Amino acid sequence: MQIIRSIQNRIYEIRGERVLLDFDLAALYEVETKAFNQAVKRNIKRFPKDFMFQLTRQEWTNIKPEVNVAYIESIDNQNTTGNRSQFVTGSQRHRSTLPYAFTEQGVAMLSGILNSDRAIQMNIAIMRAFVEVRKILLQQNDIKEQIKELKERVGGHDVQLSHIYDALENLLDEKAAERKWENRERIGFKK
Template sequence: MRIIQSIQNRIYEIRGERVMLDKDLAALYETETKRLKEAVNRNIKRFPTDFMFQLTKEEWEAIRYQVDMLESNSSLRTQFASSKRGGIRYMPYVFTEQGVAMLSSVVNSEKAISMNIAIMRAFVEIRKTLLVQNDLKEQLRLVKNKIGEHDAQLNQIYDALENILDEKAAQRKWEDRDRIGFKK
């Protein structure tokens, strides 16, 4: 279960897709990122843009802090190909769930096969969690609507009570007034 949690921490949301970085997959498969990319490039027809795409600089900057934090706390420490200034030379590729599944047919080692199974399980767990969250959101929305209805009803009750109290106060004032005219 620990490995699945570790994998889930490496799944990011980019362009509305849940994806994994090429370097994280290479580390999980116990291979070099360069070798993973070579295997993909030899079989590029298997990886359409909905299976794999390259990050833009903006997308990379958006997740870079998360990646750096994860790497500083992780045993899966790998490095991107670096330039002399310490930046990355190439923008990373990311793989969607279908792309990761396709990788199993491209990277063929015992470690890759077992890791692919764990990765698929991690994606399934995330999907289950999202379904539960969506269910909870729907329940909260229903409760909020119900409370809104109750607020309106309570306001009507409050207004009716206020009107009754105003009528009673007006009636009391009428009965307690000084009488004019002949008194017995």
């Protein structure tokens, strides 16, 4: 479960897609980023634009702070779990080329080109992490729907309460008018 959480922390949303970056994948597969990217380039036909894309400078600049936070967290986890694969990520903070982003389908395609036992285990863990992220997002959407329904109900209750308040106010005004009528000074014959 710890590895799935670690993977989830490395999943970013870029261009409306949930992706893993090349250096994070290389770290998970315990290979160098350069070797990882070379293997991908040798099999580039397997990676259309909806499976893999290179980040723009602006996207990389925007996501870099998140990457640094994930890197620091992974170092903390490394100190407790002893996982050496985190070292590759550290060197990526100052890389000269823009990283590649792999969608869930792109990661699935990696299983066809990276065939070590570690790569197979990591692909299974990564697929599970994507499934968990999808479940979390579905739960969040359900919660959002429930909140929306509550707002609508409360809004409806506000209208109903307003009507009740107006009716009570009218009743109180009528009672006050009756009291004034009953307490008025009588004219005419007195008994």
